[in-house]
Amino acid sequence: MNPSEWFTEIVPGSQSAFSLKIKQKLHEEQSEFQHLEIYETETFGNLMIIDGCTMVSTRDNFFYHEMMSHPALYTHPNPKRVWIIGGGDCGTLREVLKHDSVEQAVQIDIDERVTRLAEIYFPELCESNNDPRADLKFIDGIKWVKDAAPNSVDIIIIDSTDPVGPALGLFSEAFYRDCFNCLSEDGMIVQQSESALFNLSLIGEMRDAMSASGLTHLQTLFFPQCLYPSGWWSATIASKSALKAFREQDSANKPFETVYYNVDIHKASLAQPEFFKKAFLK
């Protein structure tokens, strides 16, 4: 294994690493906020790296983007206004805009360079960027939520990097309280919540902070994600009021294509592993 031919992400906590063989480095820059790299890989298509961590590949991003959007959108009774905090690669935005009920989808990523690079190297993820319902803002998502008026959004999707650096504030009780305050009555948030195998205590802290903020009816859902540490990822939904049962019939009749998500996968993602139940659902 010649290191110059591979991109490797070492996961410090688990002392594990995942590597992809690369054909070439396509781009590298230091943006105002982060170190960005783009590689062409042998079998995963293009690969975006932020601050040394794998973010998105052409081949396997569908798991994450579909599971960050469709379960929440099919749980809310009528999602019209959706915000995506982070999500600069625009893949979540694309999935959100597949829902006809959505009237406005605002993507708020602090780093415009992520989106500009996605437009070049992941054009398929950006194919809905010119949808008239889409609004791309390159500002601080934490401040955006803090300054928002009550009842101004139905779903907030927190599609961020790991809870270090600029994303750390997105995992705090103060941020969740600001989300609570600007959500509509049926509103909910969904946040990427790392690996239940590697980051169980972090998930516990997130859940505690969400609950302390007033959010309720937490649901952690599980899905594969080869590119991310342990290959097994999660997202956590939390609601402003009673969580509705998901719109199963609408999901079963979804009028758009997906690669991983369907109504059975939606239900399956909500099954809680035995160790997870013991940790959090006593």
Next chain:
Amino acid sequence: MNPSEWFTEIVPGSQSAFSLKIKQKLHEEQSEFQHLEIYETETFGNLMIIDGCTMVSTRDNFFYHEMMSHPALYTHPNPKRVWIIGGGDCGTLREVLKHDSVEQAVQIDIDERVTRLAEIYFPELCESNNDPRADLKFIDGIKWVKDAAPNSVDIIIIDSTDPVGPALGLFSEAFYRDCFNCLSEDGMIVQQSESALFNLSLIGEMRDAMSASGLTHLQTLFFPQCLYPSGWWSATIASKSALKAFREQDSANKPFETVYYNVDIHKASLAQPEFFKKAFLK
């Protein structure tokens, strides 16, 4: 990343690699059949490598061993006689023997050295080896099945290495036909079936060979497995006759501990991803 401090498995097809940081090499030998290595890792406990491929770690083997056994055993109406082809680390045997209905569990691994090393380095997986219902044979599983009398087994668990080298014959129509012939009327097989992200065409060939042998009602189930390529693994159940609905109530009241498996996880594992349905369930 100093290569001498890490064990790395390169997956040729996907040109990806997974690595674990090691504290020390505990053992290495060339058995009559395979190259065997045991490492002590930083965070995954002990790690067994066969012919360069990760086989089992202390930390995350529970996913695989539980999902190779409990779904099949809770689907068969009354499993009394179980054979495990391969499975030399004895982790599947331990899970099978948690079921009170099982009267006899025969583990048939061609390589006795795998079991002898598991007894030393994975003693928790071997804790049921002295159960009076357990019978450990170190012979060729393909020949064992070929020579077996009709109606001599209820469930055959094929817990093998990848379909190369000694395990290749375990993925053939001839082997499945031999399984069919010795299964009882309600009998079924369950076989590890690699990654649906990396090995979809292999899964297709397996399913075709199973169907051609006379086995029917194929169900592929999905579960996380950090140690294996893509971090997302599968097993495929095939039945001699009509597949029974799984014994949901018995699973919900299971009288033993698990780490991952429970009745909800069982149902969830049967959800078929959209791309998988399109490939095989037209």
